[in-house]
Amino acid sequence: MSAILEVTNVSKRFAMGGILSRNYVNAVVDAGFTIEEDQPEVLTIVGESGSGKTTLARMILGLESISEGDIKVAGRSVSGRVNRAQRLSFMRHVQPVFQNPFEAFNPLKEVDRYLQASARVLLGATSRAQVEAAMDDALQKVGLSLAEVKGRFAHELSGGQLQRVAIARALIPNPAILVADEPVSMVDASLRMTIVNLLRDLRDQLGVTVIYITHDLATAYYISDRIIIMQEGYAVEMGPARVVLDAPEHPYAKLLKDSVLPVENAGKSRVQPADRKTAQAAAKLSGTGELVLRDDGRSVRLPRDGDGSVAV
Amino acid sequence: MAFSEETVREQRDVLTLNGLKAYYQTNYFGVEREVRAVDDVSLSVREDEVYGIAGESSSGKTTLIKTFAAAIRPPLRLIDGTVEYKFGDRVVNPYDMDEDELNDLRWKHVSYIMQGSMSVLNPVRRIKKSFRDFAFEHMDRSRAEFWNAVEDHLKLLYLSPDVLEAYPHQLSGGMRQRVTIALATVCHPEFIIADEPTTALDVVVQKDVLAMLDDIRKKLRSSVVFVTHDMSVHANMADRVGIMYAGRIVEEGPTSELFTSPKHPYTAHLVSSLPQIGDTTRKPALEGRPPNLAEPPRGCRFHPRCPLAIEKCTTDVPPLESVGANHRSACWRSADVRPLTPAVKPKTGESA
Incomplete structure (x- = not known):
């Protein structure tokens, strides 16, 4: 088994301010995970805004340069893409789906033209018949058809349909990895499950690995195999999704789980403000702590004691 | 009926x-x-x-x-x-x-927390100017009394009076949301309309904002019409x-x-x-x-x-x-x- 995606000790620092008063912000610190080639899965990255989850995804997509560490896709480093041929070869392996489908599509362009361009450039289809076959094939995978979409503009489709078109476009080059950055947060609650179920089917039926970025733990529990919980740039807890979410260990993971609104006592329960103290205290110690592997397969970031050993 | x-x-x-x-x-x-x-x-x-x-x-x-x-x-x-x-x-x-009568009705009796509160505050005016623009006229108080009332009200919402001096971009999403709620409730209206007040927020912040909205509603004893497409929010907020x-x-x-x-x-x-934590059975999705x-x-x-x-x-x-x-x-x-x-x-x- 070879790894399709290797993320090793990746960090990202953003510089803020001018030359004299320069501050650095650590967006992602020392992140690492591996995705195997013939083992499709849904890997979820969860965290609040500012936790670095989007920065990590953008680095995997090659949209952001890497400060330290390396990301390898199919054995080749993403930062080493220098010419068009290498970039296209990379894009055939990894494809993005963005948050807001209404902003991702140009309102003055028919949506099928995006699919056309992908088929021509990434798949190398030349004749009209080949292009249309590739488009229809990809649209069938997401439960649409070319006849429904052809010649339509973004405003003529509902949010759920548009997001499915975006996923179909990403599927045209038959990528191994789909990076979906909050694909459901702009979609209506009633249509949300169509997208989430679709991501699940992509893994089960087409063998596509989905890197699913979200702040919603309920859908994360529903579809993911592995989960990485990020807080202020650090991965604080990672491992099998059910194990982690059934009984989170890190204070921040607990805080996130407690923030999911329960529906069991509908109409009777009252929300209480979240208690962030323990999670914030843990965040201060993240820099000195390290990830410790537990017996059940999860890793938790634990702080160091005074003598430099990690409290297990 | x-x-x-x-x-x-x-x-x-x-x-x-x-x-x-x-x-x-x-x-x-x-x-x-x-x-x-x-x-x-x-x-x-x-x-x-x-x-x-x-x-x-x-x-x-x-x-x-x-x-x-x-x-x-x-x-x-x-x-x-x-x-x-x-x-x-x-x-x-x-x-x-x-x-004129409508102006009298608005803010004092009926107030409206607009959709997309992340962007309803004027980006080039300090928060305190927004308070003065919207609420001063409706409160019928002297300037000093008005600012005292505003500061007391901000405390109810766990906001420090310093936010009055800030521009909207200096505040986080959750703070901006709280400021809009503070603006809408500062005149103690009997009736509050909230249109998707937490849709753009992170889960932890969403919980804070909901708890605060519930809290202020109880203190003012007002009626609230709460609009959102997220049923899990309704489960925790709404009576009907x-x-x-x-x-x-x-x-x-x-x-x-x-x-x-x-x-x-x-x-x-x-x-x-x-979807719920602890449940991985396939959820039906509505087609069409x-x-x-x-x-x-x-x-x-x-x-x-x-x-x-x-x-x-x-x-x-x-x-x-x-x-x-x-x-x-x-x-x-x-x-x-x-x-x-x-x-x-x-x-x-x-x-x-």
């Missing part, structure tokens, strides 16, 4: 809508179009109650609240129906009032929920009843599709798309997507009828509606 006879409570109605119809009417190049965003809505909101309005985008939620907030502008027009507020002994109809579909209320009832025994297939779907309100389907507007649809549904519009105490549903087959999945498990003491 038919449904309230046996359950007369001490709470009085603060807002009563009767047969409300509001359409967007346009006439471009001689082509007349009519979008029926609110079509025959009757409901009432009681004193000291949170009334939730749920529904997908383009179901007319925002148009409905604009209509009873008297904030409509052409091409949106009120076609039919009445809006009536009752504040103390005063009964007012915002559509009978002139501009009205479900909107294609411009109509299709079901209305106490929150817990909607979650345990929905009487409309659309509600049953909304409730059962909520919301109807085009310019040409809504004949009969029941939900019938093209409805699993229970029968012949009658395609021709006759089901009326919103009482199906239990405080519970109304607009479905010909409301007796046959069952919860799709055992979505609501009673919480047991031990958790996995």
